[in-house]
Amino acid sequence: MTTHAISSALAETRAWRLAADQLRRIDTGWDDPVARLREILDCKRWMERQDHLPRLARLAGLLDPAMTRKQFWAVLVPAERAGGRTRVTDLEILARDLPAGAAQADRMPLTVVADNIRSAFNLGGIFRTAECLGAAAVWLCGYSADPGHPQVAAAALGTVGAVPWRSFERIGPALAELREAGVWTVALETVAGAPEVGALPWRFPSAIVIGNERFGLDPETVDACDTAARIPSYGVKNSLNVVTALAICAWDARLAFQN
Known part of the structure:
Protein backbone atom coordinates (compact mmCIF):
# COMPACT_ATOMS: atom_id res chain seq x y z
CA MET A 1 0.00 0.00 0.00
CA GLY A 83 -15.20 3.99 12.84
CA GLY A 84 -13.78 0.78 14.21
CA ARG A 85 -15.41 0.81 17.64
CA THR A 86 -14.32 -2.67 18.62
CA ARG A 87 -13.90 -3.70 22.20
CA VAL A 88 -14.02 -7.40 22.90
CA THR A 89 -13.83 -8.69 26.43
CA ASP A 90 -14.08 -12.02 28.24
CA LEU A 91 -12.65 -13.98 25.32
CA GLU A 92 -9.59 -15.55 26.85
CA ILE A 93 -10.97 -18.61 28.65
CA LEU A 94 -11.89 -21.47 26.34
CA ALA A 95 -13.26 -24.88 27.13
CA ARG A 96 -11.91 -27.82 25.19
CA ASP A 97 -13.57 -28.03 21.79
CA LEU A 98 -14.95 -31.17 20.22
CA PRO A 99 -13.22 -32.40 17.09
CA ALA A 100 -14.54 -30.80 13.90
CA GLY A 101 -17.81 -32.38 12.86
CA ALA A 102 -18.34 -34.22 16.13
CA ALA A 103 -21.34 -32.11 17.12
CA GLN A 104 -23.18 -32.26 13.81
CA ALA A 105 -25.29 -35.25 14.86
CA ASP A 106 -26.63 -33.21 17.77
CA ARG A 107 -28.04 -30.35 15.68
CA MET A 108 -31.72 -29.59 16.18
CA PRO A 109 -34.07 -27.95 13.64
CA LEU A 110 -33.93 -24.52 15.31
CA THR A 111 -33.15 -21.24 13.55
CA VAL A 112 -32.09 -18.15 15.49
CA VAL A 113 -33.36 -14.93 13.87
CA ALA A 114 -31.55 -11.79 15.09
CA ASP A 115 -33.13 -8.46 14.12
CA ASN A 116 -31.30 -5.12 14.37
CA ILE A 117 -28.76 -6.20 16.97
CA ARG A 118 -26.61 -3.16 17.74
CA SER A 119 -23.61 -4.80 19.38
CA ALA A 120 -21.28 -6.83 17.19
CA PHE A 121 -20.01 -8.40 20.43
CA ASN A 122 -23.55 -9.61 21.18
CA LEU A 123 -23.80 -11.04 17.66
CA GLY A 124 -20.65 -13.04 18.27
CA GLY A 125 -22.24 -14.31 21.47
CA ILE A 126 -25.37 -15.25 19.52
CA PHE A 127 -23.31 -17.39 17.15
CA ARG A 128 -21.46 -19.00 20.04
CA THR A 129 -24.71 -19.75 21.88
CA ALA A 130 -26.45 -21.08 18.77
CA GLU A 131 -23.55 -23.40 17.99
CA CYS A 132 -23.17 -24.59 21.58
CA LEU A 133 -26.83 -25.53 21.93
CA GLY A 134 -27.04 -27.14 18.50
CA ALA A 135 -29.11 -24.65 16.50
CA ALA A 136 -29.24 -25.35 12.78
CA ALA A 137 -28.77 -21.77 11.53
CA VAL A 138 -28.54 -18.08 12.38
CA TRP A 139 -30.40 -15.50 10.27
CA LEU A 140 -29.27 -11.88 10.54
CA CYS A 141 -31.75 -9.10 9.77
CA GLY A 142 -31.62 -5.32 9.50
CA TYR A 143 -28.36 -3.75 10.62
CA SER A 144 -27.17 -6.84 12.50
CA ALA A 145 -23.50 -7.23 11.56
CA ASP A 146 -22.44 -10.39 9.76
CA PRO A 147 -19.43 -12.59 10.63
CA GLY A 148 -17.24 -10.47 8.36
CA HIS A 149 -17.14 -7.88 11.15
CA PRO A 150 -13.99 -8.51 13.21
CA GLN A 151 -15.74 -8.17 16.56
CA VAL A 152 -18.41 -10.69 15.60
CA ALA A 153 -15.76 -13.16 14.54
CA ALA A 154 -13.67 -12.56 17.66
CA ALA A 155 -16.57 -12.88 20.11
CA ALA A 156 -17.91 -15.98 18.34
CA LEU A 157 -14.69 -17.84 19.18
CA GLY A 158 -14.54 -19.78 15.93
CA THR A 159 -18.21 -20.79 15.80
CA VAL A 160 -19.22 -18.67 12.78
CA GLY A 161 -17.88 -21.36 10.48
CA ALA A 162 -19.82 -24.07 12.30
CA VAL A 163 -23.30 -22.53 12.02
CA PRO A 164 -24.84 -21.72 8.61
CA TRP A 165 -26.03 -18.12 8.42
CA ARG A 166 -27.96 -15.85 6.10
CA SER A 167 -28.51 -12.11 5.93
CA PHE A 168 -31.74 -10.18 5.22
CA GLU A 169 -32.20 -6.44 4.78
CA ARG A 170 -35.53 -6.67 6.62
CA ILE A 171 -37.02 -9.23 8.95
CA GLY A 172 -40.37 -9.44 7.12
CA PRO A 173 -39.11 -11.59 4.22
CA ALA A 174 -37.22 -13.83 6.65
CA LEU A 175 -40.37 -14.52 8.67
CA ALA A 176 -42.38 -15.06 5.48
CA GLU A 177 -39.86 -17.67 4.32
CA LEU A 178 -40.00 -19.45 7.66
CA ARG A 179 -43.78 -19.42 7.60
CA GLU A 180 -43.86 -20.89 4.10
CA ALA A 181 -41.53 -23.65 5.24
CA GLY A 182 -43.83 -24.53 8.14
CA VAL A 183 -41.42 -23.32 10.83
CA TRP A 184 -42.95 -22.48 14.21
CA THR A 185 -41.73 -19.02 15.22
CA VAL A 186 -41.28 -17.73 18.78
CA ALA A 187 -40.84 -14.00 19.43
CA LEU A 188 -38.72 -13.71 22.57
CA GLU A 189 -40.03 -10.46 24.01
CA THR A 190 -41.37 -8.92 27.23
CA VAL A 191 -45.00 -9.09 26.12
CA ALA A 192 -47.62 -8.84 28.85
CA GLY A 193 -49.63 -12.03 29.07
CA ALA A 194 -47.24 -14.04 26.91
CA PRO A 195 -46.40 -17.54 28.19
CA GLU A 196 -43.14 -18.06 30.01
CA VAL A 197 -40.41 -19.80 28.04
CA GLY A 198 -40.68 -22.89 30.23
CA ALA A 199 -44.37 -23.28 29.37
CA LEU A 200 -43.95 -23.27 25.59
CA PRO A 201 -45.36 -26.28 23.71
CA TRP A 202 -42.29 -26.60 21.48
CA ARG A 203 -42.73 -28.05 18.02
CA PHE A 204 -40.09 -28.47 15.35
CA PRO A 205 -38.81 -27.09 13.09
CA SER A 206 -38.88 -23.86 15.06
CA ALA A 207 -37.23 -20.44 15.21
CA ILE A 208 -36.41 -18.08 18.07
CA VAL A 209 -36.73 -14.43 17.04
CA ILE A 210 -34.73 -11.89 19.07
CA GLY A 211 -34.56 -8.11 18.72
CA ASN A 212 -32.60 -4.97 19.45
CA GLU A 213 -30.95 -4.67 22.86
CA ARG A 214 -32.85 -1.48 23.74
CA PHE A 215 -36.00 -1.50 21.63
CA GLY A 216 -36.69 -5.22 21.35
CA LEU A 217 -38.87 -6.46 18.51
CA ASP A 218 -41.34 -4.27 16.65
CA PRO A 219 -45.00 -5.05 17.52
CA GLU A 220 -45.65 -6.09 13.92
CA THR A 221 -42.77 -8.56 14.13
CA VAL A 222 -44.20 -10.07 17.31
CA ASP A 223 -47.61 -10.29 15.64
CA ALA A 224 -46.08 -12.04 12.63
CA CYS A 225 -44.70 -14.84 14.83
CA ASP A 226 -46.73 -17.86 15.89
CA THR A 227 -46.31 -17.03 19.55
CA ALA A 228 -44.49 -14.70 21.90
CA ALA A 229 -42.60 -15.91 24.96
CA ARG A 230 -41.09 -14.11 27.91
CA ILE A 231 -38.54 -14.81 30.59
CA PRO A 232 -39.95 -13.67 33.94
CA SER A 233 -37.89 -11.19 35.95
CA TYR A 234 -37.74 -11.12 39.72
CA GLY A 235 -35.46 -8.12 40.08
CA VAL A 236 -35.48 -4.42 39.27
CA LYS A 237 -34.70 -4.92 35.59
CA ASN A 238 -37.41 -6.42 33.43
CA SER A 239 -35.16 -7.99 30.81
CA LEU A 240 -31.85 -9.76 30.28
CA ASN A 241 -28.96 -9.26 27.89
CA VAL A 242 -30.06 -10.56 24.49
CA VAL A 243 -27.45 -13.34 24.44
CA THR A 244 -28.41 -14.51 27.93
CA ALA A 245 -32.10 -14.50 27.00
CA LEU A 246 -31.38 -16.49 23.84
CA ALA A 247 -29.40 -19.05 25.82
CA ILE A 248 -32.28 -19.62 28.25
CA CYS A 249 -34.84 -19.98 25.47
CA ALA A 250 -32.64 -22.15 23.26
CA TRP A 251 -31.83 -24.43 26.19
CA ASP A 252 -35.54 -24.92 26.82
CA ALA A 253 -35.95 -25.78 23.13
CA ARG A 254 -33.05 -28.21 23.43
CA LEU A 255 -34.67 -30.02 26.36
CA ALA A 256 -37.95 -30.28 24.46
CA PHE A 257 -36.19 -31.57 21.35
CA GLN A 258 -34.28 -34.24 23.27
CA ASN A 259 -37.39 -35.40 25.12
Missing part, protein backbone atom coordinates in the same frame (compact mmCIF):
# COMPACT_ATOMS: atom_id res chain seq x y z
CA THR A 2 1.39 3.42 -0.96
CA THR A 3 1.93 6.24 1.50
CA HIS A 4 -0.92 8.15 -0.13
CA ALA A 5 -3.28 5.17 0.21
CA ILE A 6 -2.37 4.70 3.86
CA SER A 7 -2.91 8.40 4.52
CA SER A 8 -6.30 8.29 2.79
CA ALA A 9 -7.38 5.23 4.77
CA LEU A 10 -6.37 6.87 8.05
CA ALA A 11 -8.23 10.05 7.12
CA GLU A 12 -11.35 8.03 6.32
CA THR A 13 -11.17 6.19 9.63
CA ARG A 14 -10.75 9.49 11.50
CA ALA A 15 -13.79 10.94 9.73
CA TRP A 16 -15.93 7.96 10.68
CA ARG A 17 -14.73 8.15 14.28
CA LEU A 18 -15.57 11.84 14.43
CA ALA A 19 -19.04 11.06 13.08
CA ALA A 20 -19.51 8.26 15.62
CA ASP A 21 -18.37 10.53 18.46
CA GLN A 22 -20.88 13.24 17.47
CA LEU A 23 -23.68 10.72 17.11
CA ARG A 24 -22.93 9.14 20.48
CA ARG A 25 -23.09 12.59 22.10
CA ILE A 26 -26.55 13.01 20.60
CA ASP A 27 -27.57 9.59 21.90
CA THR A 28 -26.23 10.32 25.39
CA GLY A 29 -28.13 13.61 25.62
CA TRP A 30 -31.25 12.39 23.85
CA ASP A 31 -33.61 13.40 26.65
CA ASP A 32 -32.75 17.10 26.21
CA PRO A 33 -34.86 18.08 23.16
CA VAL A 34 -33.26 21.51 22.71
CA ALA A 35 -29.71 20.17 22.75
CA ARG A 36 -30.75 17.20 20.61
CA LEU A 37 -32.19 19.46 17.90
CA ARG A 38 -29.08 21.61 17.83
CA GLU A 39 -26.66 18.70 17.78
CA ILE A 40 -28.55 16.74 15.12
CA LEU A 41 -28.54 19.75 12.80
CA ASP A 42 -24.85 20.44 13.48
CA CYS A 43 -23.94 16.81 12.90
CA LYS A 44 -26.05 16.63 9.75
CA ARG A 45 -24.32 19.68 8.25
CA TRP A 46 -20.89 18.30 9.12
CA MET A 47 -21.64 14.90 7.59
CA GLU A 48 -23.02 16.47 4.41
CA ARG A 49 -19.70 18.25 3.92
CA GLN A 50 -17.83 14.94 3.85
CA ASP A 51 -18.47 14.52 0.14
CA HIS A 52 -15.20 12.59 -0.22
CA LEU A 53 -16.96 9.81 1.74
CA PRO A 54 -20.23 9.20 -0.13
CA ARG A 55 -21.53 6.65 2.38
CA LEU A 56 -21.08 9.07 5.26
CA ALA A 57 -22.72 11.87 3.29
CA ARG A 58 -25.66 9.57 2.48
CA LEU A 59 -26.13 8.76 6.16
CA ALA A 60 -26.56 12.50 6.74
CA GLY A 61 -29.73 12.31 4.68
CA LEU A 62 -31.25 10.04 7.33
CA LEU A 63 -30.69 12.51 10.16
CA ASP A 64 -33.91 14.34 10.97
CA PRO A 65 -34.69 16.37 14.11
CA ALA A 66 -38.10 14.65 14.23
CA MET A 67 -36.69 11.12 14.09
CA THR A 68 -37.27 8.62 16.88
CA ARG A 69 -34.36 7.26 18.86
CA LYS A 70 -34.86 3.92 17.18
CA GLN A 71 -34.53 5.57 13.76
CA PHE A 72 -31.48 7.44 15.02
CA TRP A 73 -29.74 4.19 15.87
CA ALA A 74 -29.95 3.21 12.19
CA VAL A 75 -27.46 6.06 11.64
CA LEU A 76 -25.43 5.61 14.82
CA VAL A 77 -24.70 1.89 14.50
CA PRO A 78 -23.20 1.96 10.96
CA ALA A 79 -21.04 4.94 11.95
CA GLU A 80 -19.78 3.15 15.06
CA ARG A 81 -18.82 0.11 13.03
CA ALA A 82 -17.17 2.06 10.23
Whole structure:
Protein backbone atom coordinates (compact mmCIF):
# COMPACT_ATOMS: atom_id res chain seq x y z
CA MET A 1 0.00 0.00 0.00
CA THR A 2 1.39 3.42 -0.96
CA THR A 3 1.93 6.24 1.50
CA HIS A 4 -0.92 8.15 -0.13
CA ALA A 5 -3.28 5.17 0.21
CA ILE A 6 -2.37 4.70 3.86
CA SER A 7 -2.91 8.40 4.52
CA SER A 8 -6.30 8.29 2.79
CA ALA A 9 -7.38 5.23 4.77
CA LEU A 10 -6.37 6.87 8.05
CA ALA A 11 -8.23 10.05 7.12
CA GLU A 12 -11.35 8.03 6.32
CA THR A 13 -11.17 6.19 9.63
CA ARG A 14 -10.75 9.49 11.50
CA ALA A 15 -13.79 10.94 9.73
CA TRP A 16 -15.93 7.96 10.68
CA ARG A 17 -14.73 8.15 14.28
CA LEU A 18 -15.57 11.84 14.43
CA ALA A 19 -19.04 11.06 13.08
CA ALA A 20 -19.51 8.26 15.62
CA ASP A 21 -18.37 10.53 18.46
CA GLN A 22 -20.88 13.24 17.47
CA LEU A 23 -23.68 10.72 17.11
CA ARG A 24 -22.93 9.14 20.48
CA ARG A 25 -23.09 12.59 22.10
CA ILE A 26 -26.55 13.01 20.60
CA ASP A 27 -27.57 9.59 21.90
CA THR A 28 -26.23 10.32 25.39
CA GLY A 29 -28.13 13.61 25.62
CA TRP A 30 -31.25 12.39 23.85
CA ASP A 31 -33.61 13.40 26.65
CA ASP A 32 -32.75 17.10 26.21
CA PRO A 33 -34.86 18.08 23.16
CA VAL A 34 -33.26 21.51 22.71
CA ALA A 35 -29.71 20.17 22.75
CA ARG A 36 -30.75 17.20 20.61
CA LEU A 37 -32.19 19.46 17.90
CA ARG A 38 -29.08 21.61 17.83
CA GLU A 39 -26.66 18.70 17.78
CA ILE A 40 -28.55 16.74 15.12
CA LEU A 41 -28.54 19.75 12.80
CA ASP A 42 -24.85 20.44 13.48
CA CYS A 43 -23.94 16.81 12.90
CA LYS A 44 -26.05 16.63 9.75
CA ARG A 45 -24.32 19.68 8.25
CA TRP A 46 -20.89 18.30 9.12
CA MET A 47 -21.64 14.90 7.59
CA GLU A 48 -23.02 16.47 4.41
CA ARG A 49 -19.70 18.25 3.92
CA GLN A 50 -17.83 14.94 3.85
CA ASP A 51 -18.47 14.52 0.14
CA HIS A 52 -15.20 12.59 -0.22
CA LEU A 53 -16.96 9.81 1.74
CA PRO A 54 -20.23 9.20 -0.13
CA ARG A 55 -21.53 6.65 2.38
CA LEU A 56 -21.08 9.07 5.26
CA ALA A 57 -22.72 11.87 3.29
CA ARG A 58 -25.66 9.57 2.48
CA LEU A 59 -26.13 8.76 6.16
CA ALA A 60 -26.56 12.50 6.74
CA GLY A 61 -29.73 12.31 4.68
CA LEU A 62 -31.25 10.04 7.33
CA LEU A 63 -30.69 12.51 10.16
CA ASP A 64 -33.91 14.34 10.97
CA PRO A 65 -34.69 16.37 14.11
CA ALA A 66 -38.10 14.65 14.23
CA MET A 67 -36.69 11.12 14.09
CA THR A 68 -37.27 8.62 16.88
CA ARG A 69 -34.36 7.26 18.86
CA LYS A 70 -34.86 3.92 17.18
CA GLN A 71 -34.53 5.57 13.76
CA PHE A 72 -31.48 7.44 15.02
CA TRP A 73 -29.74 4.19 15.87
CA ALA A 74 -29.95 3.21 12.19
CA VAL A 75 -27.46 6.06 11.64
CA LEU A 76 -25.43 5.61 14.82
CA VAL A 77 -24.70 1.89 14.50
CA PRO A 78 -23.20 1.96 10.96
CA ALA A 79 -21.04 4.94 11.95
CA GLU A 80 -19.78 3.15 15.06
CA ARG A 81 -18.82 0.11 13.03
CA ALA A 82 -17.17 2.06 10.23
CA GLY A 83 -15.20 3.99 12.84
CA GLY A 84 -13.78 0.78 14.21
CA ARG A 85 -15.41 0.81 17.64
CA THR A 86 -14.32 -2.67 18.62
CA ARG A 87 -13.90 -3.70 22.20
CA VAL A 88 -14.02 -7.40 22.90
CA THR A 89 -13.83 -8.69 26.43
CA ASP A 90 -14.08 -12.02 28.24
CA LEU A 91 -12.65 -13.98 25.32
CA GLU A 92 -9.59 -15.55 26.85
CA ILE A 93 -10.97 -18.61 28.65
CA LEU A 94 -11.89 -21.47 26.34
CA ALA A 95 -13.26 -24.88 27.13
CA ARG A 96 -11.91 -27.82 25.19
CA ASP A 97 -13.57 -28.03 21.79
CA LEU A 98 -14.95 -31.17 20.22
CA PRO A 99 -13.22 -32.40 17.09
CA ALA A 100 -14.54 -30.80 13.90
CA GLY A 101 -17.81 -32.38 12.86
CA ALA A 102 -18.34 -34.22 16.13
CA ALA A 103 -21.34 -32.11 17.12
CA GLN A 104 -23.18 -32.26 13.81
CA ALA A 105 -25.29 -35.25 14.86
CA ASP A 106 -26.63 -33.21 17.77
CA ARG A 107 -28.04 -30.35 15.68
CA MET A 108 -31.72 -29.59 16.18
CA PRO A 109 -34.07 -27.95 13.64
CA LEU A 110 -33.93 -24.52 15.31
CA THR A 111 -33.15 -21.24 13.55
CA VAL A 112 -32.09 -18.15 15.49
CA VAL A 113 -33.36 -14.93 13.87
CA ALA A 114 -31.55 -11.79 15.09
CA ASP A 115 -33.13 -8.46 14.12
CA ASN A 116 -31.30 -5.12 14.37
CA ILE A 117 -28.76 -6.20 16.97
CA ARG A 118 -26.61 -3.16 17.74
CA SER A 119 -23.61 -4.80 19.38
CA ALA A 120 -21.28 -6.83 17.19
CA PHE A 121 -20.01 -8.40 20.43
CA ASN A 122 -23.55 -9.61 21.18
CA LEU A 123 -23.80 -11.04 17.66
CA GLY A 124 -20.65 -13.04 18.27
CA GLY A 125 -22.24 -14.31 21.47
CA ILE A 126 -25.37 -15.25 19.52
CA PHE A 127 -23.31 -17.39 17.15
CA ARG A 128 -21.46 -19.00 20.04
CA THR A 129 -24.71 -19.75 21.88
CA ALA A 130 -26.45 -21.08 18.77
CA GLU A 131 -23.55 -23.40 17.99
CA CYS A 132 -23.17 -24.59 21.58
CA LEU A 133 -26.83 -25.53 21.93
CA GLY A 134 -27.04 -27.14 18.50
CA ALA A 135 -29.11 -24.65 16.50
CA ALA A 136 -29.24 -25.35 12.78
CA ALA A 137 -28.77 -21.77 11.53
CA VAL A 138 -28.54 -18.08 12.38
CA TRP A 139 -30.40 -15.50 10.27
CA LEU A 140 -29.27 -11.88 10.54
CA CYS A 141 -31.75 -9.10 9.77
CA GLY A 142 -31.62 -5.32 9.50
CA TYR A 143 -28.36 -3.75 10.62
CA SER A 144 -27.17 -6.84 12.50
CA ALA A 145 -23.50 -7.23 11.56
CA ASP A 146 -22.44 -10.39 9.76
CA PRO A 147 -19.43 -12.59 10.63
CA GLY A 148 -17.24 -10.47 8.36
CA HIS A 149 -17.14 -7.88 11.15
CA PRO A 150 -13.99 -8.51 13.21
CA GLN A 151 -15.74 -8.17 16.56
CA VAL A 152 -18.41 -10.69 15.60
CA ALA A 153 -15.76 -13.16 14.54
CA ALA A 154 -13.67 -12.56 17.66
CA ALA A 155 -16.57 -12.88 20.11
CA ALA A 156 -17.91 -15.98 18.34
CA LEU A 157 -14.69 -17.84 19.18
CA GLY A 158 -14.54 -19.78 15.93
CA THR A 159 -18.21 -20.79 15.80
CA VAL A 160 -19.22 -18.67 12.78
CA GLY A 161 -17.88 -21.36 10.48
CA ALA A 162 -19.82 -24.07 12.30
CA VAL A 163 -23.30 -22.53 12.02
CA PRO A 164 -24.84 -21.72 8.61
CA TRP A 165 -26.03 -18.12 8.42
CA ARG A 166 -27.96 -15.85 6.10
CA SER A 167 -28.51 -12.11 5.93
CA PHE A 168 -31.74 -10.18 5.22
CA GLU A 169 -32.20 -6.44 4.78
CA ARG A 170 -35.53 -6.67 6.62
CA ILE A 171 -37.02 -9.23 8.95
CA GLY A 172 -40.37 -9.44 7.12
CA PRO A 173 -39.11 -11.59 4.22
CA ALA A 174 -37.22 -13.83 6.65
CA LEU A 175 -40.37 -14.52 8.67
CA ALA A 176 -42.38 -15.06 5.48
CA GLU A 177 -39.86 -17.67 4.32
CA LEU A 178 -40.00 -19.45 7.66
CA ARG A 179 -43.78 -19.42 7.60
CA GLU A 180 -43.86 -20.89 4.10
CA ALA A 181 -41.53 -23.65 5.24
CA GLY A 182 -43.83 -24.53 8.14
CA VAL A 183 -41.42 -23.32 10.83
CA TRP A 184 -42.95 -22.48 14.21
CA THR A 185 -41.73 -19.02 15.22
CA VAL A 186 -41.28 -17.73 18.78
CA ALA A 187 -40.84 -14.00 19.43
CA LEU A 188 -38.72 -13.71 22.57
CA GLU A 189 -40.03 -10.46 24.01
CA THR A 190 -41.37 -8.92 27.23
CA VAL A 191 -45.00 -9.09 26.12
CA ALA A 192 -47.62 -8.84 28.85
CA GLY A 193 -49.63 -12.03 29.07
CA ALA A 194 -47.24 -14.04 26.91
CA PRO A 195 -46.40 -17.54 28.19
CA GLU A 196 -43.14 -18.06 30.01
CA VAL A 197 -40.41 -19.80 28.04
CA GLY A 198 -40.68 -22.89 30.23
CA ALA A 199 -44.37 -23.28 29.37
CA LEU A 200 -43.95 -23.27 25.59
CA PRO A 201 -45.36 -26.28 23.71
CA TRP A 202 -42.29 -26.60 21.48
CA ARG A 203 -42.73 -28.05 18.02
CA PHE A 204 -40.09 -28.47 15.35
CA PRO A 205 -38.81 -27.09 13.09
CA SER A 206 -38.88 -23.86 15.06
CA ALA A 207 -37.23 -20.44 15.21
CA ILE A 208 -36.41 -18.08 18.07
CA VAL A 209 -36.73 -14.43 17.04
CA ILE A 210 -34.73 -11.89 19.07
CA GLY A 211 -34.56 -8.11 18.72
CA ASN A 212 -32.60 -4.97 19.45
CA GLU A 213 -30.95 -4.67 22.86
CA ARG A 214 -32.85 -1.48 23.74
CA PHE A 215 -36.00 -1.50 21.63
CA GLY A 216 -36.69 -5.22 21.35
CA LEU A 217 -38.87 -6.46 18.51
CA ASP A 218 -41.34 -4.27 16.65
CA PRO A 219 -45.00 -5.05 17.52
CA GLU A 220 -45.65 -6.09 13.92
CA THR A 221 -42.77 -8.56 14.13
CA VAL A 222 -44.20 -10.07 17.31
CA ASP A 223 -47.61 -10.29 15.64
CA ALA A 224 -46.08 -12.04 12.63
CA CYS A 225 -44.70 -14.84 14.83
CA ASP A 226 -46.73 -17.86 15.89
CA THR A 227 -46.31 -17.03 19.55
CA ALA A 228 -44.49 -14.70 21.90
CA ALA A 229 -42.60 -15.91 24.96
CA ARG A 230 -41.09 -14.11 27.91
CA ILE A 231 -38.54 -14.81 30.59
CA PRO A 232 -39.95 -13.67 33.94
CA SER A 233 -37.89 -11.19 35.95
CA TYR A 234 -37.74 -11.12 39.72
CA GLY A 235 -35.46 -8.12 40.08
CA VAL A 236 -35.48 -4.42 39.27
CA LYS A 237 -34.70 -4.92 35.59
CA ASN A 238 -37.41 -6.42 33.43
CA SER A 239 -35.16 -7.99 30.81
CA LEU A 240 -31.85 -9.76 30.28
CA ASN A 241 -28.96 -9.26 27.89
CA VAL A 242 -30.06 -10.56 24.49
CA VAL A 243 -27.45 -13.34 24.44
CA THR A 244 -28.41 -14.51 27.93
CA ALA A 245 -32.10 -14.50 27.00
CA LEU A 246 -31.38 -16.49 23.84
CA ALA A 247 -29.40 -19.05 25.82
CA ILE A 248 -32.28 -19.62 28.25
CA CYS A 249 -34.84 -19.98 25.47
CA ALA A 250 -32.64 -22.15 23.26
CA TRP A 251 -31.83 -24.43 26.19
CA ASP A 252 -35.54 -24.92 26.82
CA ALA A 253 -35.95 -25.78 23.13
CA ARG A 254 -33.05 -28.21 23.43
CA LEU A 255 -34.67 -30.02 26.36
CA ALA A 256 -37.95 -30.28 24.46
CA PHE A 257 -36.19 -31.57 21.35
CA GLN A 258 -34.28 -34.24 23.27
CA ASN A 259 -37.39 -35.40 25.12
